[in-house]
Amino acid sequence: MPMTLTQLVVMALLQIVLLLAFVMMLVPLITFAERKVIAYVQVRLGATRTAGGLWGAQAGRTHKSRTLTGGLNGLMWYLGRVPMLSIFRGLPVFIADAVKLLTKEDIVPEGADKAVFILSPAISVISAFTVFSAVAFAPGALFTFPAWFPIVGGLPFNAFLTDINVGLLFILGISSVGVYGIVLGAWASNSKYPLLGGLRSAAQIISYEVPLTLSLLVPVILTGSLNFNEMARRTATEVHWLAIPLLFVGFFIYTTCAFAETNRVPFDLAEAETELVSGFHTEYTGMKFSFYFLAEYANMILVSALAAGFFLGGHYLLPFGFQTFLMKAGETAWFNQPSILFFLGKVLFLLFVFIWVRATLPRYRYDQLMHVGWKYLIPYTLVLIFVAALIRYIA
Amino acid sequence: MFKTEEMEINLGPQHPSTHGVLRVKLRLDGETVVKCTPIIGYLHRGVEKICEDKTYFQGQVWTDRMDYVASVSNNLGWAEGVEKLFGITVPRRAHYIRTMLTELNRLSSHLLWLGTHALDIGAMTVFLYAFREREQILDCFEAFCGARLTTTAFRIGGLREDLPPGFIKQVQAFQDRFLDCLDEYETLLTENRIWKKRTVGVALLNADDAIALGVTGPVLRAAGNPYDIRKAFPYAAYAEMQFDVPTRTAGDTYARYQVRLEEMRQSHRIIQQCVDGLPEGPVMAKLPKVLKSEVNEVYHAIEAPKGELGYYFVGEKGSQNPYRMHVRAPSFVNLQALPKMTEGKLLADVIAAIGTLDVVLGEVDR
């Protein structure tokens, strides 16, 4: 059904708002999950007391409050009594975090290049969010608007904003703009630790961009497409069985590069706290800092989504092309239906891996990081691409 | 048109990983350290001057505040130094209890080192694990003397009180699980590739340089020299204890890590011997109420967790205060080796070197 221009604009706006809200809500939830997961790894409890702190400690604990917030609070404390659910008591910490960041004093250091200083977090965060426009959370429509709905009534609501045929190129292109935010912010701070952090970051991200892109070429070659939906579908359901180990290896190389791309442990050199205080965002406070923060976690979601889409079977159940075997059971079987839940499950699992690794591994040194990138990852990916091309030729 | 310029950067005095208020002035060429100048004194309180105004009994309280991570060792050095000055014979039971507490303190100091050192290098989980065990040790101190950190555990001539009831049981409970905990740390670090990459061959210091710079303790032993004052000049009950002095020859950060972990195992062994062979008897020597010294001059050194901790006393005839008190702080002397270990290396190695030297700024600046 062709859409009118009004319908197009309204639908796009609705999708944008939903997407932004989704990512923006996911980021604080990841930070909360990070607190809790790391806490459990480190034999401690993590945040357990925010419920009382936010809405008045007494209200929740005594269960006597008749107000809505008191009741919510009471519920959280009640659920917190169950050992497995004790996270509920600390859950509001992500709101508290956001409130804290919003209300912090916004400092621009003396001697900083003010315009660039303000602009650079924006560059980071905009590039991080723009990329999501090419990511498909589900291959088709999430739901259809009921007919009585104004303007867009009867239209399907897609789980992707755009379905461009060079989606991967778009994603890589836009996401690599994010490094400008880091380098410019570091430079504009007029401070030495951020400068070092920014230089590290520039070198690191540019170095790891190469193997990251090369490893993504493997599914591109195997599927012959650059469209997100197409690639996700074909890597899950239509790959040659010889390509399964290839996807497996490619996934590990991609994940390694993804850790470096997102400045996470063990490659968090740009913001190595114990070396560079806070790296490139040392001088940033308040909302500007939280922009970097948002960008970093949005990037984490993005790289997880890409990995889930291209290596882990996308919207289908099984990873690494194993779904191909299941497809023989008929496309109507429930486990052969693409679903947003499969996709989100994989993304969340990868995010958990990010946190898990952070709690476990020490940090590489700068020269060792370069060493790993240029001497190991790039040659390996080149070999992979060659093999992928070979398989494609055979198939 | 283009030229490169060396950058001068201040690591500290307020920095997450300079373990206090150490300031290191670095000249960097990119990330390579060209020149490294430690600048100290931000925590200088003049303990030596203060102790000149305090009696021998009062002065011990100040020793807690020097190496606050290993205050029991500091107390032991002071108490034994003063006992040497006066020629006091301490009962054997007191010696045993002192040895036990000092070794527990060595464990707590090494655990803190392990945690913070790993944290500096980026492994954050070990820190929490190490503190879990350290907490148990501090509970033992609390049971013994009421304080967890600034213990003032001993008295001149022995101990103020005998062990509280249940103390041995408490220590034994710790002893029973500690070795497993050590294995747990090792699974996280010892064979970890990144950990080895960050520590093997980093912050090298060979034995000759170490001795020339006065470096003692685990740093010297990791370079291959088995100098341990507990063996070389036995004090307290160490002459009666069976233990080995772990050494490595590499002289790098990884070797120091191994030496310290092995030392923890040996400390565990010593504590077990103290617990098993604790003699009966008094814990305090018979002393006059007021101690007035003769003219004397002593230097007494013990093996603190960081190295040789020496106390130099000058006694004045008929005086209750030391005429002069000087502390040979192991951290102070060891820190001299920092430029030697880091120049020509990378910025991240400076952090590793500071961590591996295990300096406590309260002791460096006194």
Added chain:
Amino acid sequence: MAITKVWIEEGCIVCNACEAECPDVFLVTADSCHIKADSRVDGKQDENLVAKSELKADLHRSLEDAIVAAAAGCPVNVIKYEQVANAAEAPAAPPVDAEIDAALGKALGAPEPAPSAAPAPAAAPAPAVVAAAQAPEAATDKPRITKVWIEEGCIVCNACEADSPEVFRVTETTCMIKPGVRLDGKETENRQEKNGLKPEDGERLMDSIIAAAKGCPVNVIKYDVFGNVPAAEEAPAAAAADSGPYVYDYKAAPNRQVAMPKTAPLASFHAYEAEQKALAEADEAKWQKQLADFETAKAKAAAEGKDAPKPPVRAVPRKDDNDLKFPAPTDAKDPDLLRLHALLGDKVSQSFEQAGELTCQVHPDCILETLMLCRGDHELNYEMLADQTATHYPAAEGFDFSIVYHLTSIARRKRLRLRVLVKEGQVVDSATQVYPSANWMEREIWDMLGIRFENHPDLTRILCPEGWEGFPLRKEYPTLGWGQRDIDFREDRAGVVMRMAMEKAGQMGINLVVPKAD
């Protein structure tokens, strides 16, 4: 002396104080204070800040005192005036400022401001001579106080009035020298004019004024003395400190005076031996005297036919029932000490053993040679300089410092102490050439005791900041620090300071909460 101009600076809080003091000149309006039109030459009525118009000539003298009082009484010190003739020009705003600040600071719980740099001791002999020259009418040559004045910074504490009620009068805002004792008969702080005291009062009230000056918590009471001050007033340490390379103002802070050690405890076998010998000889002499006394008493008793007295019993040294046994020094027997002695000969002043430790004292000129021997000689082989430090002996004769080097032979499990005695200002060879570990230790000795070392790579202060005054581990260095502890505030018993602060704060619109007394 006359006031020609008066004006109001910005910042008037409209408090009516000036109008109460001098209604002829000041008129307090709704928002500011004005100089009245009928007192001014130009006949306008405003603050007079811009115009600075003169007062009418007939008011120059008649209202002088009232204007001065009003200016002094202004809580925010915005009343300024110009005086001509022999008087000093710009009067007196700062003192009140400082004192209000102090009072407010106290009331607000802020730390007390450090006192302004204390001037040189007032009782120094030089001002006394000047005073003598200025007071030729002084017929008597008895010591007396010629002038007394209050410096800036009075905290209105009533202490001086309690000590010397005839001289000082504490007002609401400051402390005045009473007119009765002054030559000019005025009542001011006497800071600018420095008017003299009446000679008879200066003599009679001398003790009480000195007591008041000493008791002043902020040391703002200063005086000039004619003649010699009684000996008790001279702090003995002050003279000693003045002669050093740096000067501490001991007078300014009585609680920072240092008790210098009277002995120089330098462990030494010779000294111990001599002491023991002297003790034994004294003991023997006492015994011989007892014996002789007994003999004479016996002979006397025999002559008088009485019973013979009891023979004396030689006193046995009391044995303490404790575990304390002083480790006495013994002569050098250790092969290391003997070898050092053999190698160095006369350069070794003494060597002995005490408490199991070897000590070898050498001449300061050959310390480098000795260290090289200890390091290089195959039989000595002391590889490590474990510690190096120094001690200050101000009471010693012939030397001021001892520097000790604690050497360790790791291979042979031995320790050796080398000791040199040096004088103030003497430069010692640095040990860094032999033992690089001496680097920071010698820097610490320079920092703490002020001993210079030759050929040291970087002999700068290490623990104290560059430019620190004095060497902290010297015995004449006070234990109490600079600054805040110098001010030993007396208890504000009557609550005067607090009350004033509250009043002033109320006028300035600050709502103060009275801090709870401990």
